[in-house]
Amino acid sequence: MEGNARLLITCTDRPGIVAAVSGFLTQYGGNITELDQHTTDPDRGSFFMRVAFRIRDAEPPAHWLKTEFRQEVAEPFGMDWQLSFTTEHKRTAILVSRPNHALLELLWRWSRRELPAALTGVISNHPDHREPVEGFGLPYRHIPMEQGGQQAAEAAMLEQLRDWRVDLVVLARYMRILSPSFIAHYPSRIINIHHSFLPAFAGADPYRQAFERGVKLIGATAHYATSELDAGPVIDQDVIRVSHRDDVAHLRERGREVERSVLARAVRWHLEDRIAVWGNRTVVFGT
Amino acid sequence: MEGNARLLITCTDRPGIVAAVSGFLTQYGGNITELDQHTTDPDRGSFFMRVAFRIRDAEPPAHWLKTEFRQEVAEPFGMDWQLSFTTEHKRTAILVSRPNHALLELLWRWSRRELPAALTGVISNHPDHREPVEGFGLPYRHIPMEQGGQQAAEAAMLEQLRDWRVDLVVLARYMRILSPSFIAHYPSRIINIHHSFLPAFAGADPYRQAFERGVKLIGATAHYATSELDAGPVIDQDVIRVSHRDDVAHLRERGREVERSVLARAVRWHLEDRIAVWGNRTVVFGT
Amino acid sequence: MEGNARLLITCTDRPGIVAAVSGFLTQYGGNITELDQHTTDPDRGSFFMRVAFRIRDAEPPAHWLKTEFRQEVAEPFGMDWQLSFTTEHKRTAILVSRPNHALLELLWRWSRRELPAALTGVISNHPDHREPVEGFGLPYRHIPMEQGGQQAAEAAMLEQLRDWRVDLVVLARYMRILSPSFIAHYPSRIINIHHSFLPAFAGADPYRQAFERGVKLIGATAHYATSELDAGPVIDQDVIRVSHRDDVAHLRERGREVERSVLARAVRWHLEDRIAVWGNRTVVFGT
């Protein structure tokens, strides 16, 4: 029995929060189908909760339920919160440079309904991916990044994202460094895939760094982009075993598989409201 | 902020259960520190929940809190439930045959306070492990299993377990098949480690079976013992990669590592009230 | 320094084989770049070896080198052997039913030059995949499998495979059971992906079987097809962790990722002459 709505809540811990939220849902005819809750250590005292619930008939109407929840529960407890219905898919844009593996993985999963997103389109600094993207019925916007033209290119991208009214931006191997001011437009709403097990091998060419260091595992990290490069809150990571037989080209090839699956998982979790950001860390529920 | 008490609840799903439980805890001064809840598909309609909470001063007293919970919440909702305090460790006995690796792993973790158990003693059909067991300050009971003497041996074991008033029996590579009537004394309270990835290679000598079949991964399975051999509810499983280089002796050796870690995890989860049994499956919370 | 040729050898073990092969290669100007050798237990006494080597200028010519090797080394030692050059890609056909994930994974990897195959085309009992397959520049052959028409359909497929002169057939989620006589045409040259961790859950609907049994890991197995269903030599296997939260549909979805990567690995290893079959097991070199 899957829910058709969910709440994601962050606030300062104090007694009675679960009782207030679950009491509210019971009163308005909601039946909880999945609940996860986490409280951090005492001196920080943060409370996180995700509740999936089923509410019949869309009675009460969504906007009214949100108003009531704000007044009765969220404001008294000082919550950061969002209430969403599974029919409301987040508007999502993908940014990509030349490598197409992460892009194709996302498009393919989306076409199988494995990613509950409303994809708005793909932006790239390369013209290469127009055909497959349009083949999936999506707009493709080529915004070249000329020498010295980063500011203009970012302005064009921001305008496009605004036109698309996006809720989420996915950097599917977008190889240009975005400016802090760009990133500030989408706090905790830009997901990047970095092709190493962060914090090892931040920055450029991580597979070469991994080869030079002689590691026996390589990995990938999905994280929210922040103004500091490769240092934002980690959402998910994974690794695979490599050996002395793998040169840099092999590491790149084998790493693509990990990048694809880690990014797809992280994007899905965000789309399902499973991730709460806590300082520079994440709480990931129910996975 | 860790809780000092927890509830593990199974019942038929209906609206209002979370509200009732969390409302009860708030009313009696408990603060929820971790909550996991799961509802199965609609036509089965089972509800499972684990709540860890902190309640100050041991006020109200434990037995009174249990009485109140039974009357106010558990009985109205028809719950299977248990409320336990983290200071109440489950009384646990270990049964073992000749291989000592799983036994030593459990004793060693217990001595580091990684297993919150009150170990009552070790029973074996072999005399071999007396010295290490007594070295950990535990009683060792050698009950030989002579030809045709299974019934007598099981009776002696049951008497010993009753004397020790055990809550949990761990089969740490106990190689004799226990009778259904023995197992019926401890329903969902006997944890066995089987040295294969069940349901593959049930029965005798699973590493030889794995070698003969030429699999590329070997595994171990911790499960609750039921009257049907190697068919009870699975608690945890894990695997490691093997190759054509590994003969049966190598598989056995490499498998010991997986057996040890899978069994230790499963026992710990049981001791922390993280496992609910649902038909022939388990719900494992918060791991 | 990668080799441009390789030998894969199976024979009865006796002293001097490595010396004979490496002596031959040195004499003809080859430099060994990678060598793996394996000898089974004494009472079976089988010898397996893969040698990758670099030979300059294609001097001596390939067919002459093969003739010399046969006379000087292979026949005296009674070897099963193949000598191939990395420029000779194996002619490979893909058979697929409705699910497209394994097919697309292979096509993507092939288009990125990660699979050193000469793809000849795709055969399906469904019309669905024509567009993507032809988009990759490959012929698509729809051979429907009508009620009672298995014999005719298999005859048509065999004729197509002969026309294409295929060396390898990949069953990328081909859901019909092929007859022993079909399989006999391509001994150790048909690779199937089964969507479970064999020998667990052979046969139909393995994800439902896995759900019913309540396992905590699900897997996939790539194996050579033999006349006995799901019982041929295992090439590779892998698993992922699942939980009580995953219903059958989730297991299917999550399993697709494992199926894709396990099949792609197994096909690549075959294409690179890394796999020797030993009874119902495989020796897999240098992975």
Next chain:
Amino acid sequence: MEGNARLLITCTDRPGIVAAVSGFLTQYGGNITELDQHTTDPDRGSFFMRVAFRIRDAEPPAHWLKTEFRQEVAEPFGMDWQLSFTTEHKRTAILVSRPNHALLELLWRWSRRELPAALTGVISNHPDHREPVEGFGLPYRHIPMEQGGQQAAEAAMLEQLRDWRVDLVVLARYMRILSPSFIAHYPSRIINIHHSFLPAFAGADPYRQAFERGVKLIGATAHYATSELDAGPVIDQDVIRVSHRDDVAHLRERGREVERSVLARAVRWHLEDRIAVWGNRTVVFGT
């Protein structure tokens, strides 16, 4: 059929090495049971090989075989090499500080004959482990590390290691930094376990660093100690998945399991002559 002797060879690549070595072994009555060979990229041109072989009757005698090999093969090709017999176990000492988990893991495995070492004894800067170590029949040497007394303590340790004539030193969570001059006595013969996935979290308290960074996997790294802290050639690494639920104490506890298994594997591989050092990387054969 396992070999009773093995060769581990490093030299500059050139044609004919495998032929020379295998020809030599055939001539002296050896039968190769396992051979692994690796050549690095062309501009480095390094050649690595491990050969396990069976030679009957210890005829010719070991020292004579070594002399012949040096003259006929090793010197002409300018090899770094070692020829050892499986009956010659490497003399191995363990250094440990307060945490006992890695120490006990090695002792258990050694007592089960899983580690083919001749353990000479244990040195610690703490008195705590005397009883278990002596229980395994091994000498325990307590060398306290007083304020400012590092030089004297290292001198005492070196003298003890010389007395024991050790071939290999294992740092099983030895928490003091050894001086470059100490390490220089045992080049590529000191194995350390670091409790992180290097190069992430080098230095002190890696689990706290991992917690602060919010990573989703924690790991351990076995490497040869060099004069630069935590920067020597990596032998093996592994990771486990963690979550927001794990505080620093949990990470430490869960990490111990990975540390134990990674260190035990690395030590075993060294004892079996499977590891060649290539600059700051390792070639690990046949695992």
